[in-house]
Amino acid sequence: MGPAQKSAAAALPRAFRGPGDRVFKYAIVGLSSAVVALALVMAVVIYIEARPTFKAFGYLSFLTETTWDPVKAVHGALPFIIGTFVTSFAALALAAIPAIAVAVFTSEYAPKWLAAVINYTVDLLAAIPSVVIGLWAIFNFAPLMRDAVYMPIYLWAEASAPWLAAMLGAPSTFNMTTGTIVLALMIVPYTVALSRDAIGQVPRDQREAMWALGATKWEVIRQAVIPYARTGIAAGVLLSLARALGETMALAMLVGNSNRLPFTLFGPAATMPSLIINEFREAVEPLHYSSIMAVGFYLFIITIGINLVTSFVQRKLYMGRGMV
Amino acid sequence: MDTIDLRLKGDDAAAEAGMAGTGVAGTGVAGTGTGVAAVAGMAGATELTGAAANARAALAAGDELRMETVGLSVRYGTGNYGIRDVSMAIADKRVTALIGPSGCGKSTFLRSLNRMHDLAPDITVTGQAFLDGEDLYAPGMDAVLVRRRVGMVFQKPTPFPTKSIYENVCAGLRLVGVNKKSTLDEAVERSLRGAALWDEVKDRLKTPGGSLSGGQQQRLCIARALAVEPEVLLMDEPTSSLDPNATIRIEQLIHELKEQVTIVIVTHNMHQAARVSDYTAFFYVGELVELSATKEMFLKPREKKTEEYLTGFFS
């Protein structure tokens, strides 16, 4: 609805704003306010459930405490925050370039039929439930990685570079690296989708201008197409990051669930969502329960934060450029 | 490189030369009148039909040949021809204007001069296009190289919005690996001066290319094209999207530019052609109808169709 239509709608003669209209409007407003309220309710409810922990430990020290021991009733969120950030950013680092490559390939190089197949495949990947991917990874991917990749590397490091071996850690089947790799695969489709859209919207005359300067195909892509599409690509990358931070099931199944820092590359770790899944059902102690809720609360904050960063970045890159 | 020594033709020869473009193989070069054209063959040129030779004949004495096409056709798939069997000559360091009604093929012809049609998968180009005697469509000739030597400015100004003014101008140079700051600085200043934009932007070279007015943006695109020092500059209706003031500035610029670079300009505005060009080519339904010195074409067009177009019979 453009501005003209908006004012037309608002200027409807009173006769038409009968009881039916009012009732309907109230219904619509009511339904939407419930949805608006939902986001607020989530924050409030989780916070209330988490309050005992905040009272016991304080906001800051809960954030920086590294021990999570339900038995000793000491709870600190730091291991999980570290685990979440490390796995998410590492997965993003792994996923970003391949994802942009897929978007470039389907938009610029592939024949139409191949591009369609690839796009369908990538979009379908995003729709596969996280549990199913976790199931496959538990039985197929994780053991394979441990035997074929981690073990040989670790054994070599033990023999030739002990300092490296200490950093890598003794390989367990379910560890941070396997979780990160699978996470990377899962977040690729989001970057692909938004990058694909952005690249598709680069105007033809931008490309032609680059061609006319005597550029090769790759140079046109790199110098004219990708820069123009960078807002959309950035949005895609941020969306992937947001999904990575919140990814629950596959990581819960793969990351090894160790609550103790330091995490090693080949050793088990934990993330905020994986903690919630792993310990919530068994959390009998009120402090244990409220601490899990507190971790959930911080996850909520982080998610909101990432959303804010995304819209800020989009606005900053967009203004005054006349670009996608 | 051999040069061609052409004398001014007499009227009858001019009438015969008017047959150029109709695809009729002439009876050799129209060489009547005072003096005979000593047509020294250009290196690599094949047997010229009458049409091509007649095109050359349209060039005035003292003007050298820079580019020419022989039987150039552009076809869309197996269907229509964009241009058909066009044989044309383009004089060095002169402005040649291409005019004609919409859809006559003038832009199609222009784009074939820097092999832009290569980018479209279903277009076939046949015939030859020579730059300094080299066939641009020869099998071993690479389109990327062609486009370095034959630059192009488009109808809508297209500065790269993510690059600064400086980087916009450098864009073509960076492609060939020129990275030394001093070289680039010098090239940027030279090109911006050449495009009559230097004084306006010299204090804000690092600001984004999109922050200029329409006319300035077009001059930026001209500077960008000039930076790689092309031999020929193609301009596809460069002022259609600009306001009258900006248009005048660009037309002035063209007058100055032609001392450095050969210019071929497509324009839908015949008055612009009259103001700006030394030679004019009139295209109609994909064929070259007439190529003459601009003054001659506007004062005394040889072909009836040309006259009808110039007098506004159709546009």
Place this chain on the structure above:
Amino acid sequence: MKLRTRFLRDRLMLVGIGLLTALVVVPLFIIIFYVVANGFTALDANFFTQELGSPARAMQGKPTGLAASIAGTLLIDLAALAMALPFGIGTGVMMSEYREHPFAPVARLMVSTLNGMPAVLMGLTAYALVVKNTGGFSGMAGSVALAFVMVPIIARTTESVLTVTPWALREAGLSLGLPRWKVTLSLVLPAARTGIITGVLIAFARAAGEAAPLLLTSFGNNFLSFDLTKPMDSLPQRLYSLAISPYKQWHELGWGGAIILLLFVILTFFIGRVAVARLEKRMKG
């Protein structure tokens, strides 16, 4: 840089980009292959008709299956959908048809926030709201959690579909003297129904695959139950438990369940694509 180097780089980039694309595309087929290969044998009659029971049952070879999970999924998800539909579509209508209302931009902000929320947080919220106040895990709590997941998706897709329907449609209705609510209800919504249904389908498929919220609310049930007020089993949540269990027979059941979920997801994916393609054709034609 020499021209030949540039051309070499051009060629190299094509190869590199192609390889990276293959790296991304191939795993999906590997996953589908392994799931089908491993779960295919588990899909016998018992699978669909027997409840899970205790681990002993499976280990002793007695008939066992995921009937409880399948039935529970249907019950919980359909209940969730029933709850989510009015709120989701209503909010979509607000964002599209009542743009002048001060609530509209707020709704848009909240919907986009909710769309980015990890489902596990919805589970925590539903636990605190429902489970804590009703005294125990229940299928209904799971439905509430899944409804929280569905609503933002339905709202977003409904808004985008309604925005695309031509303004002329509303104009026609209004000029006939129809009140605004009738225009929306009997003209605009029916015109957009394909898109809305597609959006609902997408939301349903998304929610049907979510395990995290259900693990925290409906908890799971090894035995067949149709009582939404008690713990109830569902496929994704059960898949997780089976996968991390130490029993080989249960792993096999897990693969079978994964096939069911995969089939459902792929089916809805393609139905959604076909519907969107047909919609776009109608818009253009």
